[in-house]
Amino acid sequence: MKLFIDTANLKEIEEASHWPFVCGVTTNPSLIAKEGLSQKEIIEHIARLIDGPISAEVTAEDYDGMLAQAHELYKIKPSNIVIKLPMTIPGLQTAKRLYEEHIPTNVTLCFSQSQALLAMESHATYISPFLGRLDDNGWDSARLIEDIVTLKKNYGYDTKIIAASIRSVRHVEEAAHLGSDVATVPYKVLKKLISHPLTDSGLATFAVDAAKTAKITK
Ligand code: E4P
Numbered sequence: 498m499k500l501f502i503d504t505a506n507l508k509e510i511e512e513a514s515h516w517p518f519v520c521g522v523t524t525n526p527s528l529i530a531k532e533g534l535s536q537k538e539i540i541e542h543i544a545r546l547i548d549g550p551i552s553a554e555v556t557a558e559d560y561d562g563m564l565a566q567a568h569e570l571y572k573i574k575p576s577n578i579v580i581k582l583p584m585t586i587p588g589l590q591t592a593k594r595l596y597e598e599h600i601p602t603n604v605t606l607c608f609s610q611s612q613a614l615l616a617m618e619s620h621a622t623y624i625s626p627f628l629g630r631l632d633d634n635g636w637d638s639a640r641l642i643e644d645i646v647t648l649k650k651n652y653g654y655d656t657k658i659i660a661a662s663i664r665s666v667r668h669v670e671e672a673a674h675l676g677s678d679v680a681t682v683p684y685k686v687l688k689k690l691i692s693h694p695l696t697d698s699g700l701a702t703f704a705v706d707a708a709k710t711a712k713i714t715k
Contacts, residue, residue: 501681521549544574554581589619596620627662
Protein backbone atom coordinates (compact mmCIF):
# COMPACT_ATOMS: atom_id res chain seq x y z
CA MET A 498 0.00 0.00 0.00
CA LYS A 499 1.33 3.44 -0.95
CA LEU A 500 1.55 6.14 1.73
CA PHE A 501 0.82 9.82 1.17
CA ILE A 502 1.16 12.58 3.77
CA ASP A 503 -2.08 14.40 4.56
CA THR A 504 -1.00 17.98 5.34
CA ALA A 505 -0.33 21.40 3.84
CA ASN A 506 2.41 22.17 6.36
CA LEU A 507 5.60 22.76 4.39
CA LYS A 508 7.93 21.85 7.28
CA GLU A 509 6.23 18.47 7.67
CA ILE A 510 6.28 17.86 3.91
CA GLU A 511 9.94 18.85 3.66
CA GLU A 512 10.85 16.34 6.38
CA ALA A 513 8.64 13.59 4.91
CA SER A 514 10.13 14.16 1.44
CA HIS A 515 13.28 12.43 2.77
CA TRP A 516 11.37 9.37 4.02
CA PRO A 517 11.49 6.51 1.49
CA PHE A 518 7.94 5.37 2.27
CA VAL A 519 6.10 8.64 1.53
CA CYS A 520 5.32 9.15 -2.14
CA GLY A 521 2.51 11.73 -2.36
CA VAL A 522 0.61 14.54 -0.63
CA THR A 523 -3.06 15.32 -0.08
CA THR A 524 -4.30 18.77 0.93
CA ASN A 525 -7.74 20.23 1.54
CA PRO A 526 -9.07 23.77 2.15
CA SER A 527 -9.00 23.34 5.94
CA LEU A 528 -5.36 22.18 5.94
CA ILE A 529 -4.40 25.08 3.61
CA ALA A 530 -6.23 27.61 5.83
CA LYS A 531 -3.97 26.73 8.80
CA GLU A 532 -0.82 27.77 6.93
CA GLY A 533 -1.36 31.48 6.21
CA LEU A 534 -0.34 31.27 2.54
CA SER A 535 -2.46 31.08 -0.62
CA GLN A 536 -3.35 27.68 -2.06
CA LYS A 537 -1.26 28.47 -5.15
CA GLU A 538 1.83 29.32 -3.08
CA ILE A 539 1.49 26.16 -1.00
CA ILE A 540 0.91 23.82 -3.94
CA GLU A 541 3.82 25.38 -5.88
CA HIS A 542 6.07 24.82 -2.90
CA ILE A 543 4.90 21.23 -2.37
CA ALA A 544 5.52 20.54 -6.07
CA ARG A 545 9.17 21.50 -5.55
CA LEU A 546 9.49 19.11 -2.59
CA ILE A 547 7.62 15.97 -3.70
CA ASP A 548 7.83 14.15 -7.00
CA GLY A 549 4.59 12.21 -6.67
CA PRO A 550 0.82 12.77 -6.76
CA ILE A 551 -0.22 16.05 -5.04
CA SER A 552 -3.95 16.48 -4.49
CA ALA A 553 -5.12 20.11 -4.74
CA GLU A 554 -8.80 20.73 -4.06
CA VAL A 555 -11.20 22.96 -6.00
CA THR A 556 -13.53 25.18 -3.96
CA ALA A 557 -16.09 26.20 -6.62
CA GLU A 558 -19.46 24.48 -6.34
CA ASP A 559 -20.54 24.55 -10.00
CA TYR A 560 -19.18 22.62 -12.97
CA ASP A 561 -17.77 25.60 -14.88
CA GLY A 562 -16.12 27.02 -11.79
CA MET A 563 -14.59 23.66 -10.82
CA LEU A 564 -13.28 23.09 -14.32
CA ALA A 565 -11.67 26.54 -14.49
CA GLN A 566 -10.01 26.06 -11.07
CA ALA A 567 -8.90 22.55 -12.03
CA HIS A 568 -7.13 23.86 -15.14
CA GLU A 569 -5.37 26.60 -13.10
CA LEU A 570 -4.20 24.14 -10.43
CA TYR A 571 -3.13 21.52 -12.96
CA LYS A 572 -0.88 24.09 -14.71
CA ILE A 573 1.26 24.33 -11.54
CA LYS A 574 2.87 20.95 -12.33
CA PRO A 575 1.06 18.75 -14.82
CA SER A 576 3.25 15.73 -14.05
CA ASN A 577 2.13 15.67 -10.39
CA ILE A 578 -1.08 17.58 -9.73
CA VAL A 579 -4.24 15.59 -8.97
CA ILE A 580 -7.47 17.60 -8.89
CA LYS A 581 -9.48 16.96 -5.75
CA LEU A 582 -13.21 17.20 -6.35
CA PRO A 583 -16.23 17.05 -4.05
CA MET A 584 -18.70 14.17 -3.99
CA THR A 585 -21.47 16.13 -5.75
CA ILE A 586 -23.05 15.86 -9.22
CA PRO A 587 -20.96 18.79 -10.57
CA GLY A 588 -17.90 17.22 -8.88
CA LEU A 589 -18.48 13.92 -10.71
CA GLN A 590 -19.26 15.72 -13.99
CA THR A 591 -15.90 17.46 -13.62
CA ALA A 592 -14.20 14.12 -12.86
CA LYS A 593 -15.56 12.67 -16.10
CA ARG A 594 -14.51 15.71 -18.12
CA LEU A 595 -10.99 15.75 -16.63
CA TYR A 596 -10.68 12.02 -17.36
CA GLU A 597 -11.34 12.84 -21.03
CA GLU A 598 -8.61 15.49 -20.79
CA HIS A 599 -6.19 12.98 -19.15
CA ILE A 600 -6.07 15.04 -15.94
CA PRO A 601 -6.06 12.88 -12.77
CA THR A 602 -8.72 13.39 -10.10
CA ASN A 603 -9.38 12.48 -6.47
CA VAL A 604 -13.05 12.47 -5.43
CA THR A 605 -13.15 13.37 -1.75
CA LEU A 606 -15.56 13.15 1.19
CA CYS A 607 -16.73 9.62 0.37
CA PHE A 608 -18.76 8.01 3.17
CA SER A 609 -20.70 5.22 1.43
CA GLN A 610 -20.40 2.39 -1.03
CA SER A 611 -22.90 4.01 -3.40
CA GLN A 612 -20.87 7.23 -3.50
CA ALA A 613 -17.75 5.20 -4.33
CA LEU A 614 -19.61 3.38 -7.10
CA LEU A 615 -20.64 6.70 -8.69
CA ALA A 616 -17.10 8.07 -8.52
CA MET A 617 -15.72 4.90 -10.10
CA GLU A 618 -18.34 5.02 -12.85
CA SER A 619 -17.35 8.67 -13.45
CA HIS A 620 -13.73 7.54 -14.04
CA ALA A 621 -12.21 9.20 -10.96
CA THR A 622 -8.51 8.34 -10.70
CA TYR A 623 -8.79 8.15 -6.89
CA ILE A 624 -11.66 7.88 -4.42
CA SER A 625 -11.12 9.00 -0.81
CA PRO A 626 -13.27 7.28 1.84
CA PHE A 627 -12.92 9.16 5.17
CA LEU A 628 -12.30 6.60 7.91
CA GLY A 629 -11.90 8.79 11.00
CA ARG A 630 -14.97 10.92 10.37
CA LEU A 631 -17.06 7.76 9.84
CA ASP A 632 -15.85 6.15 13.08
CA ASP A 633 -16.31 9.45 14.96
CA ASN A 634 -19.98 9.29 13.96
CA GLY A 635 -20.55 5.67 14.88
CA TRP A 636 -20.21 4.01 11.46
CA ASP A 637 -17.80 1.19 10.63
CA SER A 638 -14.96 2.51 8.46
CA ALA A 639 -13.33 -0.90 7.98
CA ARG A 640 -16.57 -2.23 6.50
CA LEU A 641 -16.62 0.65 4.00
CA ILE A 642 -13.07 -0.04 2.80
CA GLU A 643 -13.91 -3.74 2.48
CA ASP A 644 -17.04 -2.91 0.44
CA ILE A 645 -15.22 -0.52 -1.92
CA VAL A 646 -12.42 -3.06 -2.46
CA THR A 647 -15.10 -5.63 -3.41
CA LEU A 648 -16.75 -3.17 -5.82
CA LYS A 649 -13.40 -2.54 -7.46
CA LYS A 650 -12.75 -6.27 -7.88
CA ASN A 651 -16.28 -7.08 -9.10
CA TYR A 652 -16.15 -4.62 -11.98
CA GLY A 653 -12.41 -4.15 -12.59
CA TYR A 654 -12.48 -0.40 -11.98
CA ASP A 655 -9.13 1.40 -12.36
CA THR A 656 -9.97 3.93 -9.64
CA LYS A 657 -7.50 3.74 -6.74
CA ILE A 658 -8.76 3.77 -3.16
CA ILE A 659 -7.16 6.31 -0.78
CA ALA A 660 -7.97 5.62 2.88
CA ALA A 661 -8.30 9.18 4.24
CA SER A 662 -9.18 10.90 7.51
CA ILE A 663 -6.73 8.60 9.25
CA ARG A 664 -6.54 9.03 13.02
CA SER A 665 -4.40 6.10 14.17
CA VAL A 666 -1.92 3.34 13.35
CA ARG A 667 -4.86 0.92 13.51
CA HIS A 668 -6.57 2.78 10.64
CA VAL A 669 -3.45 2.42 8.47
CA GLU A 670 -3.00 -1.27 9.30
CA GLU A 671 -6.68 -1.97 8.66
CA ALA A 672 -6.62 -0.15 5.31
CA ALA A 673 -3.57 -2.18 4.23
CA HIS A 674 -5.08 -5.45 5.44
CA LEU A 675 -8.29 -4.83 3.53
CA GLY A 676 -6.56 -3.91 0.26
CA SER A 677 -6.71 -0.12 0.03
CA ASP A 678 -4.32 1.14 -2.67
CA VAL A 679 -3.14 4.17 -0.67
CA ALA A 680 -3.48 5.62 2.83
CA THR A 681 -3.04 9.36 3.28
CA VAL A 682 -1.70 9.86 6.76
CA PRO A 683 -1.14 12.90 9.02
CA TYR A 684 2.49 13.62 10.02
CA LYS A 685 1.95 12.56 13.66
CA VAL A 686 0.50 9.17 12.70
CA LEU A 687 3.24 8.59 10.10
CA LYS A 688 5.83 9.01 12.88
CA LYS A 689 3.93 6.52 15.05
CA LEU A 690 3.94 3.89 12.28
CA ILE A 691 7.66 3.26 12.75
CA SER A 692 7.83 3.24 16.53
CA HIS A 693 7.41 0.29 18.88
CA PRO A 694 8.54 0.12 22.54
CA LEU A 695 10.32 -3.20 21.95
CA THR A 696 12.30 -1.64 19.07
CA ASP A 697 13.36 1.20 21.40
CA SER A 698 14.39 -1.09 24.26
CA GLY A 699 16.12 -3.49 21.81
CA LEU A 700 18.14 -0.62 20.35
CA ALA A 701 19.11 0.63 23.80
CA THR A 702 20.41 -2.85 24.74
CA PHE A 703 22.34 -3.18 21.46
CA ALA A 704 23.95 0.24 22.04
CA VAL A 705 25.11 -0.76 25.55
CA ASP A 706 26.50 -4.08 24.27
CA ALA A 707 28.16 -2.46 21.25
CA ALA A 708 29.96 -0.04 23.62
CA LYS A 709 31.29 -3.04 25.62
CA THR A 710 32.63 -4.64 22.40
CA ALA A 711 34.19 -1.36 21.30
CA LYS A 712 36.41 -1.47 24.43
CA ILE A 713 37.99 -4.76 23.29
CA THR A 714 41.02 -3.73 21.25
CA LYS A 715 42.36 -7.02 19.86
C1 E4P B 1 -8.09 13.65 2.69
O1 E4P B 1 -7.66 13.82 1.58
C2 E4P B 1 -8.40 14.72 3.66
O2 E4P B 1 -7.48 15.76 3.49
C3 E4P B 1 -8.27 14.30 5.10
O3 E4P B 1 -7.88 12.96 5.23
C4 E4P B 1 -9.35 14.76 6.00
O4 E4P B 1 -9.16 14.23 7.28
P1 E4P B 1 -9.81 14.81 8.61
O5 E4P B 1 -11.07 14.07 8.88
O6 E4P B 1 -8.77 14.54 9.66
O7 E4P B 1 -10.04 16.28 8.40
